[in-house]
Amino acid sequence: MKTYEFTLIISEVDDEKAEAIYSKCADSSLGKRNGTTYVAFDREAESLEYAIDSAIADLKSVGVQPLHIEMKIPATV
Numbered sequence: 001m002k003t004y005e006f007t008l009i010i011s012e013v014d015d016e017k018a019e020a021i022y023s024k025c026a027d028s029s030l031g032k033r034n035g036t037t038y039v040a041f042d043r044e045a046e047s048l049e050y051a052i053d054s055a056i057a058d059l060k061s062v063g064v065q066p067l068h069i070e071m072k073i074p075a076t077v
Contacts, residue, residue, distance in 0.1 A: 004051040006071040007040045010064050020062035025055065038070075 013021070013030075021030055021039060028041045039059065045051035056066050 001044045001046055003042050003044045004048050005040075005042050006048075006052060006055070006069055007038050008055060008059065008066040009036060009038050009068050009070060010059065010066055012037050013064060017062060017064055021059065021064060024058050024062050028055070039064075039066075 012032075018030055021028065025039065025041070027043050028039045030037070030039050032038070039055075041051070041055050043051040043055055045054060052069060059066055
């Protein structure tokens with residue numbers, strides 16, 4: 001399996017939801033940048049689609065609704 005790096009932008013969360021995210025998503029880090037709350041993932045999965053789908057499902061299971069996805073696209077030469 002491969003590790004996929006991506007970020008899910010979420011609405012602001014309280015301490016209880018933040019703890020739930022950390023508990024459910026050990027492969028993530030929660031942060032805030034310029035007023036935007038995000039969860040950055042390094043998720044191991046069979047495909048990028050599965051990695052993102054499972055991360056979204058994990059967040060929804062703790063009552064957090066992702067707003068959109070951000071990811072870096074590697075440059076090709």
